[in-house]
Amino acid sequence: MILYRAMLDVPAELLRYLTRLLAAERRRRATPARSRKLSCRDQAVLALRWFRDRTRIEALGRDHGVSRATAYRYVAEAVDVLSEQAPGLPQALERAMAEGVPYVILDGKIFASDRSEPMTSVKGEQVDAWYSGKAHRHGGNVQAVMRPDGLPLWADPAEPGSVHDITAARLHALPALYRAAALGMPCLADSGYEGAGIGILTPVKKPAGNRELDIGTRTRNALLRDLRCRGERGFALLTQRWTALQHITADPDRTTEITRAALVLTQYEHKYIS
Numbered sequence: 702m703i704l705y706r707a708m709l710d711v712p713a714e715l716l717r718y719l720t721r722l723l724a725a726e727r728r729r730r731a732t733p734a735r736s737r738k739l740s741c742r743d744q745a746v747l748a749l750r751w752f753r754d755r756t757r758i759e760a761l762g763r764d765h766g767v768s769r770a771t772a773y774r775y776v777a778e779a780v781d782v783l784s785e786q787a788p789g790l791p792q793a794l795e796r797a798m799a800e801g802v803p804y805v806i807l808d809g810k811i812f813a814s815d816r817s818e819p820m821t822s823v824k825g826e827q828v829d830a831w832y833s834g835k836a837h838r839h840g841g842n843v844q845a846v847m848r849p850d851g852l853p854l855w856a857d858p859a860e861p862g863s864v865h866d867i868t869a870a871r872l873h874a875l876p877a878l879y880r881a882a883a884l885g886m887p888c889l890a891d892s893g894y895e896g897a898g899i900g901i902l903t904p905v906k907k908p909a910g911n912r913e914l915d916i917g918t919r920t921r922n923a924l925l926r927d928l929r930c931r932g933e934r935g936f937a938l939l940t941q942r943w944t945a946l947q948h949i950t951a952d953p954d955r956t957t958e959i960t961r962a963a964l965v966l967t968q969y970e971h972k973y974i975s
Contacts, residue, residue: 711749711970718969719745722782738767739775747772748779752963755944780955783962786974790846790877793854798886805854805881806847806932807874807890807901809866811836812859812946812960816953831953833862841949841956844869845964846878846888851934852971856964859956866893875901889929939963942970 723741750756762772816831831839841859857873878888882900895903904922940946943963968974
């Protein structure tokens, strides 16, 4: 066996933040002192290694001197305490409006996972609920709302990958976005959300028959795409920084909690929460 030193490239403030959350959770559970193998700080390091580098659970357990089952439990506890800090959509939109944000951006992404679950389609065919024909892979469909600079404000409960973006948005996002739009903060989205409703601004599709859009509509489409593309970095902030999201090997039903935990980590790193 070869021993070596490694560096975890996260701010010390983020480690202290997660340590405080874990300590509060142990107090809430009335966990006896010194009854755990790892301190709250060491558990936070273990969990952040999993989020940041997608380190295998077996390696985390070996490196921290705990069993595989205990390492799983420590990661799950960290995911839970972080996800509980994630804001609801009405709360996130209210803060954005108070800060003078002119608009928000709605987007969806398939987070890859290994789940397979047969279901019957509306046409009576047997399909895989977690397979996304759009992304050509299995995973969960997560909708998110971003600021114009790309910082993610909110992430919705994950739906199976076969669920279309606009369907997931209708379930979890559109009611709150309608209210925000009525108060003066519209939402920009791509053409996949066409027909979402008043206040959800999408590009106009090219007419059938190879006809051209008029110059005014083409200009509007270009402006919308330019503004919206800046917000699409929100998912990049999540998946490139927290590589555990690039392929979720935990139970896919935990996609919601894992995504929201990564959202909280991202917002803390960008000093949006403290």
